[in-house]
Amino acid sequence: MYCGREFCIIDPEGDYENFADAVILGDGDRSPRLTEVLKLLERLDQNLIVNLLGIALGDRPAFFAELLPALQELRSQTGRPHWIVVDEAHHLLPSSWNPALLTLPQNIDGLMLITVHPEQVAPAALSLVDAILTVGNLPEQNIEQFCKVVGYCPPQLTPQTLEPGEVYAWFREDTEPFCFRIARGNTERRRHVRKYAQGELGQDKSFYFRGAEGKLNLRAQNLILFTQIADGVDDETWLYHLHQGDYSRWFREAIKDESLAEEVENIEQTANGSTSESRAAIKTAIEQRYTLPA
Structure with missing residues (x-):
């Protein structure tokens, strides 16, 4: 548990194998089962990483379409997990996948979507986003791209050059993006x-x-x-x-x-x-x- 908050990470590519203080369910040889996910998350103070390597690439969106509503139902009963983190969101909620419109709630708190291709994420998913944290070269273009997809007027943006460890952030309710430096974590993600x-x-x-x-x-x-x-x-x-x-x-x-x-x-x-x-x-x-x- 981190700062009194429990998390569930959806990990399509097995990148969180050594993440601290979490149970890992699934691997390259065994796909996770929905009943197992929910049973583990029902326990108090339980963090979970759902590894999808055992599920074929084309079948992962369908699995996630079942998983997300189940997590939402669990939240309505227990208030947990506090954070749902979806890595490689463009694989699980691709823009070409129409069922995403039926899977996603009208609003959802504590959901983090991680992607290197925001333009490939379903617009219905992007429309739920109220804060963007972006890194790399030309971070302002990621915000512009996001606004174009969801039909939102972008803020005033100027070209940014980020140093290693810096993040460019924008909250949709605010008009001014800003930069900040992130603290180095204690856990290093292990390559699969x-x-x-x-x-x-x-x-x-x-x-x-x-x-x-x-x-x-x-x-x-x-x-x-x-x-x-x-x-x-x-x-x-x-x-x-x-x-x-x-x-x-x-x-x-x-x-x-x-x-x-x-x-x-x-x-x-x-x-x-x-x-x-x-x-x-x-x-x-x-x-x-x-x-x-x-």
């Missing part, structure tokens, strides 16, 4: 090693070997496929992505491995046009962190 090595990342997080002219469209939805395709792709395509910094960018943004990204970024900058050496160096960097089949 098997997911990134063997699992199936969504289309938006996969790597695509396309080349300079876009003649190819080879999708690598995990690190095993990435290394296999990297071994066979032509030199011109490999070097194109190397010089663009695409490999380190993918490791940083999709694989969420800053250490790997930094090492590969150094390889990209010092490769000097050597195809075989850069392939081998990047493959070695991956194998040192992830278990790949021989």
Whole structure:
């Protein structure tokens, strides 16, 4: 329990395996059951992480469509969980998924939606949002994008450059966004090693070997496929992505491995046009962190 508040995190990609003070239900081999979720949350002072890795990507919105009303019903009876955190909200409430209109209540407190693609979240879900916390490059554009989707007049925005650890915030009832610095947490999220090595990342997080002219469209939805395709792709395509910094960018943004990204970024900058050496160096960097089949 955090500050007297209990939480339930919906975790589509297994990113919260070592989150402190919480029971984890489900993994890559076993999907969670709705009855189990509710039984655990009925206990006082119980935090829960619902891991959806065992559910096929296309079936996760339907599972969430059953789960959210059940959580709301539990709240009406017990007042708990105080916080419902939905990670990768664009997967569970996609803009193309019409049942989202039937799943969502007219208003809901204590709901946090986390996404890197707000434009891909169902407008019915975005319309419930009353506060935005955004990070990264051009954070003001995320607020503009949100307002465009929900049909809300955006506030006066100026270009922002955020330092590491800074957040750009806007409350819809206020007119002025502001920046603040977040305190570093005590718990570091652990990468789901098997997911990134063997699992199936969504289309938006996969790597695509396309080349300079876009003649190819080879999708690598995990690190095993990435290394296999990297071994066979032509030199011109490999070097194109190397010089663009695409490999380190993918490791940083999709694989969420800053250490790997930094090492590969150094390889990209010092490769000097050597195809075989850069392939081998990047493959070695991956194998040192992830278990790949021989």
